Amino acid sequence: MKILKHSAEVGQWCEAYRKASLGLGFVPTLGGLHEGHLSLVRQARLECDRVLVSIYLNPSQFDSAADLEEYPADLEADLEACRQAGVDIVFLGEQAEFLPEGFQSRVFVEKLTESLCGAGRPGHFRGVCTVVTQLLHVVRPLRAYFGLKDFQQAKIISRMVADLFFDVELRLLPTVRSDDGLAISSRNRRLSTAERKEAVAIGEALQEAGELLAGGETRVAALKEQMTGVLEKAAGCRVEYVEVLAASSLEEFPGGEVSVSAEGVLLAVAAWFGEVRLIDNILFSPVSEVNEVNLETQGGS
Ligand code: AMP
Numbered sequence: 001m002k003i004l005k006h007s008a009e010v011g012q013w014c015e016a017y018r019k020a021s022l023g024l025g026f027v028p029t030l031g032g033l034h035e036g037h038l039s040l041v042r043q044a045r046l047e048c049d050r051v052l053v054s055i056y057l058n059p060s061q062f063d064s065a066a067d068l069e070e071y072p073a074d075l076e077a078d079l080e081a082c083r084q085a086g087v088d089i090v091f092l093g094e095q096a097e098f099l100p101e102g103f104q105s106r107v108f109v110e111k112l113t114e115s116l117c118g119a120g121r122p123g124h125f126r127g128v129c130t131v132v133t134q135l136l137h138v139v140r141p142l143r144a145y146f147g148l149k150d151f152q153q154a155k156i157i158s159r160m161v162a163d164l165f166f167d168v169e170l171r172l173l174p175t176v177r178s179d180d181g182l183a184i185s186s187r188n189r190r191l192s193t194a195e196r197k198e199a200v201a202i203g204e205a206l207q208e209a210g211e212l213l214a215g216g217e218t219r220v221a222a223l224k225e226q227m228t229g230v231l232e233k234a235a236g237c238r239v240e241y242v243e244v245l246a247a248s249s250l251e252e253f254p255g256g257e258v259s260v261s262a263e264g265v266l267l268a269v270a271a272w273f274g275e276v277r278l279i280d281n282i283l284f285s286p287v288s289e290v291n292e293v294n295l296e297t298q299g300g301s
Pocket of ligand 1: 028029030031035036037039040145146147148149150173174175176177183184185186
């Protein structure tokens with residue numbers, strides 16, 4: 001496994017793969033690797049000849065210095081996980097290259113960034129889109145892998161890839177959860193034992209609202225109330241948002257009535273347990289029932 005720090009060197013290796021007709025799969029991460037990340041790596045391993053994982057804790061997508069500071073990082077463990085998963089190249093991004101002095105260019109997606117995490121974390125998605133653009137330009141992979149755990153991010157990147165003619169096939173993969181339903185996240189490591197127990201309420205809230213929806217409830221207010229009720233029972237939980245949105249546009253349903261259209265209904269939660277902010281979602285679609293499905297991607301098949 002090659003561990004590379006400079007984009008020029010990464011670019012050369014990726015170019016050599018392309019010349020040799022080796023399909024490259026790319027998994028961008030912030031580090032703190034866990035089963036969620038590894039599910040993307042394994043899928044890339046199955047579908048591609050070579051796999052590149054980037055580890056870059058991008059400061060421009062953090063809106064709080066404390067959150068960045070506290071972000072769990074264990075480079076040795078990450079490299080070992082990559083080795084075990086059969087990764088070919090790990091690209092350790094450095095701020096000096098990605099955000100050099102004098103840097104002035106940003107990539108910004110409009111409407112999709114307005115709701116959910118975009119509303120409460122100004123500049124977050126601009127930071128994500130800018131760094132994903134930089135990474136895609138260096139790596140130029142055949143396929144890039146993202147998780148639906150970050151549904152809004154996946155939608156925004158799909159939009160960006162389609163709008164700006166990126167030559168990449170996006171693969172959006174389902175959320176990996178612990179046995180008790182908590183979506184796996186690097187941030188879970190910062191939860192105390194007691195907070196970790198209470199945090200299962202997020203998965204439960206989504207599941208219960210999903211069942212209500214599947215049972216025919218179409219009033220957005222009733223679905224939100226169900227989610228809020230479950231979350232408020234969890235000790236120490238502060239709800240940032242509970243949302244029920246059209247999955248295709250991430251906009252509210254007119255008249256507060258869900259219409260289950262082809263791409264479905266997104267149920268989404270952001271909640272704090274102590275100092276830790278967790279997000280999760282489920283997609284309800286008429287085709288897949290209460291489930292996460294691999295969305296049709298706009299940047300490729
Ligand atoms: P991050 O390091 O948090 O930026 O995540 C890197 C990639 O892994 C993103 O595409 C995430 O959506 C994805 N990811 C994170 N957690 C999970 C999970 N529990 N299941 C599936 N994908 C995930």
